[in-house]
Amino acid sequence: MREQFSLKQNRRAAVLIKLETELDVQVYVAELEVDEGVQEVVLHVFDETLQNFVAKRIALNIHATEMPFARPLSNERTKD
Amino acid sequence: MSGNHPHSSAARRPTLNLSAFKIVPVKLIIQNQTLIREQLFGGGASSPEVSFEINAVSGYVSYRHRKKLYREGERKTLALPPTEEAATLAAKTFLSERYQAFATNQLLQQTFANALTKGKPLAYPFSFSMIPPPRWLKHAGTYLVRNDKHEQPDHWLCKFQVEIETAGGKLPVLNSSLDLRIGESGGGGALNYEVIGFQSRWRPIYESYRVEQFLPDTGQPEHDPAEEQNGGHVHLDEFTLLSYLLADEKVPQFNLLPYEATVSGEHHLSVLPASKHSLWVELNVRKANGKYKVQALLMGGSGNYQAHWGFWDPYVYKLVGQKDAKKKKPIKG
Numbered sequence: 112m113r114e115q116f117s118l119k120q121n122r123r124a125a126v127l128i129k130l131e132t133e134l135d136v137q138v139y140v141a142e143l144e145v146d147e148g149v150q151e152v153v154l155h156v157f158d159e160t161l162q163n164f165v166a167k168r169i170a171l172n173i174h175a176t177e178m179p180f181a182r183p184l185s186n187e188r189t190k191d
Numbered sequence: 192m193s194g195n196h197p198h199s200s201a202a203r204r205p206t207l208n209l210s211a212f213k214i215v216p217v218k219l220i221i222q223n224q225t226l227i228r229e230q231l232f233g234g235g236a237s238s239p240e241v242s243f244e245i246n247a248v249s250g251y252v253s254y255r256h257r258k259k260l261y262r263e264g265e266r267k268t269l270a271l272p273p274t275e276e277a278a279t280l281a282a283k284t285f286l287s288e289r290y291q292a293f294a295t296n297q298l299l300q301q302t303f304a305n306a307l308t309k310g311k312p313l314a315y316p317f318s319f320s321m322i323p324p325p326r327w328l329k330h331a332g333t334y335l336v337r338n339d340k341h342e343q344p345d346h347w348l349c350k351f352q353v354e355i356e357t358a359g360g361k362l363p364v365l366n367s368s369l370d371l372r373i374g375e376s377g378g379g380g381a382l383n384y385e386v387i388g389f390q391s392r393w394r395p396i397y398e399s400y401r402v403e404q405f406l407p408d409t410g411q412p413e414h415d416p417a418e419e420q421n422g423g424h425v426h427l428d429e430f431t432l433l434s435y436l437l438a439d440e441k442v443p444q445f446n447l448l449p450y451e452a453t454v455s456g457e458h459h460l461s462v463l464p465a466s467k468h469s470l471w472v473e474l475n476v477r478k479a480n481g482k483y484k485v486q487a488l489l490m491g492g493s494g495n496y497q498a499h500w501g502f503w504d505p506y507v508y509k510l511v512g513q514k515d516a517k518k519k520k521p522i523k524g
Contacts, residue, residue: 119503119504120501120502120503121501121502121503121504122499122500122501123499123500123502124498124499124500125487125498125499125500127489127496127498129494136405136490136491137467137489137490137491137492137493137494138488138489138490139488139489139490139494139496140486140487140488140489141486141487141489141498141500142484142485142486142487143484143485143487143500143502144482144483144484144485145482145483145485145502145504146481146482146483146504147478147481147482147483148504149483149502149503149504150502150503150504151502151503152474152476152483152485152500152501152502153500153501153502154472154474154487154489154498154499154500154501155498155499155500155501156470156472156489156492156496156497156498157496157497157498158470158492158493158495158496159493159495159496159497160492160493160494160495161468161492161493162445163445163446163448163468163470163492164442164443164444164445164470165438165442165470165471165472166438166439166442166443166472167472167473167474167487168439168442169474169476169485171476171483
């Protein structure tokens with residue numbers, strides 16, 4: 112029987128810094144630094160006043176063959 | 192940094208009256224999925240021969256008849272609609288009839304009105320329906336699909352997009368789609384075809400409200416009609432369109448909001464919020480010294496945010512049924 116994997120999502124608070132703009136608009140930036148092995152990053156934003164939510168996801172450059180679950184697995188292999 | 196920075200698109204344009212829409216909570220849809228399934232596909236939808244799913248995050252519907260879609264055996268006499276026009280008509284008829292079935296179902300309308308508007312009746316165009324009003328549907332194409340195994344025609348695929356009627360005219364909903372697969376019916380009768388596959392990317396809405404414009408003096412590429420007539424500064428390959436935007440299948444969404452979508456060239460789409468309610472995030476990635484630096488630009492909103500990053504490391508995983516995550520060494524290729 113093949114074992115199934117579930118990726119654990121890491122979460123980190125996003126620090127939003129407001130940009131100065133010539134126009135009266137809300138523009139913020141946030142940065143995140145992650146290791147090369149990370150597969151995908153998402154930013155979740157909830158606007159408490161407007162009760163709005165937005166999420167943006169981006170895939171990072173990773174070779175599928177490097178992923179431990181991307182190839183057929185036997186029970187022996189997962190016991191490493 | 193992306194070309195979506197507000198400074199980069201400064202131009203004059205008139206003030207717009209913008210509408211936004213409240214989206215029916217998916218939780219309410221899931222609670223009523225048995226009734227919804229019956230309205231869409233009748234009692235047969237509970238048969239083991241069909242699969243019917245409503246995505247728990249987006250509410251997008253997926254339906255397929257396992258035996259009739261991509262039939263195993265070759266049959267040269269499959270009774271499909273004979274022409275593209277006949278298939279399109281069959282799809283439009285299905286969508287119109289299903290919309291009416293929802294709109295005239297008093298139990299369903301009352302259930303959703305009680306939950307959403309304190310009992311105030313949901314009236315056109317906001318009667319609860321998993322199918323948008325037929326006038327909002329734009330036919331995007333009909334194609335004959337062949338079975339890969341034996342190359343015989345299997346079904347017709349009819350594609351539709353949603354365009355919402357607003358005071359300013361019909362506006363497209365980006366990422367919306369309703370795909371119907373019309374195949375042969377096993378039931379006989381006057382109509383010998385049926386919907387054997389259905390995939391919707393649409394979130395039902397129930398109320399509209401006004402929203403304030405995000406950038407009163409910006410938003411479109413500069414156009415000077417006089418200059419354009421003289422063959423001057425013309426962006427033939429670029430146009431900006433006021434649009435609504437649906438989030439991806441796995442992203443919660445509470446409101447349908449206006450955005451300005453600029454299409455340039457054949458493939459490039461950039462988006463700006465058209466209202467202060469229309470949150471928008473652009474992500475940019477740089478790689479240096481074995482690390483990724485992800486930079487987010489957030490536009491719109493009140494400024495009163497809760498925000499967090501999420502990321503997945505393929506070497507930190509857990510086996511299903513196991514409590515603690517394991518760290519596994521990268522496999523060198």
